[in-house]
Amino acid sequence: MLCDVCKCNDAAVFLTQILEGKMQKVNLCDACSKEKGVQDPTGFALADLLLGIGAAEEIEKGAPTQKCGVCGFTQADFKKTGRLGCSACYITFSEGLGSLLKAMHKGTEHVGKLPERAYREIELSDRVRTLTENLRKAVAEENYETAASLRDQIKQLGTDVASHS
């Protein structure tokens, strides 16, 4: 049996993990098991390792030639390391990551803490959405004076958002 990581040496380390009823297996050669830190149980999680193998394939399904516009990271890099290049990679590779995160975590949406700044931004974007809706109505009713004022307010909020991020 060949090693799941390098696919050239014979596997010598066989790992099995059962998590929430799902069994995951991975076979490694000596060199790869050392490199992946399998010998160091404090820092090792099978999920991380499987991620490096299975996840890249997931992402490949999305868009094979995609490259992160911010950091230049590609799916091939992800396959190699099992880690992403920068925070913007989550948007670049969102299609492939979606199903991966779903399989890996309890839920698909974050419900915990966010920075204060995030709450201000969410509030702002909610207000922009309401104003845009009102603007649409005002235009439909040919109420151009209101529409102009709404347009200015939206513009102002837009610059606020920009200055925050």
Next chain:
Amino acid sequence: MKFSNVIATGGEWLRGEGPHHQIVISSRVRLARNLRHRPFPGWAKKLERTQILELIKPRVEELPEMQDSFSEMLQDLSALEKQVLVERHLISREHAAKSVGSAVVMNRRQTLSIMVNEEDHLRMQSIRSGLQLKNAFKLVDKVDSTLEGKLDFAYDSRLGYLTACPTNVGTGMRASAMLHLPGLVLSEMINQVIQAVNKIGLAVRGLYGEGTEAMGNLFQISNQTTLGEKEEEIISRLSKVIETIIEKEHDARQMLIQKKSNTLWDQIGRAYGVLTFAHAMTSKEALNLLSIIKLGVDLGAFPEDRRLPIDELFIDTQPAHLQKSSQQKLNAEERDELRARIIRDRLRVFPKPDISKVARESAGNGSASAPQNNE
């Protein structure tokens, strides 16, 4: 603060004064954070990593929690010093392998340690004695709230905090406790417990080694997932499971006292004999025997005031600590000899195990944290 000061003081968690400290050695909570639109440390070039470090490190050092702190670039620490920090759980093995562009900052009490440019730009960790996950979380949460006002953290309103590895995305939080479970190992129930805990989405692994092979009967239990659950929920779920394991451990010890007492006294007696008279001892043997002596203290076979010297030996007999104390690099054989000598010296003032004390105290008066015997 100098490195020698870090070595000299044991760190608060090592003194073992937290709740359930007999079984729960320590509680740790770490948060992973990154700067927006900056390459993660593993992908950043050396120059970028250094720039990120220069942005983050001063902000960390000026934290009120980091007054009188130890702060060092990784390239300025020797391999041995890094290993000492790993053995104290103040930095990860992965971080110890880093050099230029990474740093560690920790407070004097060693309850808070912040790694800059580990796998993520920031890894903030609080470590406390006993079962104190909530307190550990409170501290890192506060530090995180202070830092978010000064640094532009990467987050997404749907995915939460964005991390280098997708396994940490969301809360970026890993909460864990180190448990000493000799009762469950000796009564061969440990694998059942591990399987049950794994089924509910928590991870258990031997601190050094797996399953029944775990050295020193030390196990680490932690949350596995970080997305879709609030921090407080994760911590309270984990705490409840740990409380159940503590109960199971106490039950297992009672069972051993009642049904397999001779095996138990034999184990304690042998551990005492070997540790007191051996002249060469590997790290593995030392951990396993010290674990049995620690159990002996818990059960009352040794006086309570002998607890701290034993707990300290768990750390002091680790390879890097040995070499640091002897001020020189030692090969494996020399380490085994020195380890045996240190243990002999400390056990010289140790009284022989007194089994009669156990029988009396196990009927219920064992300790404040032990549940009463049902029978």
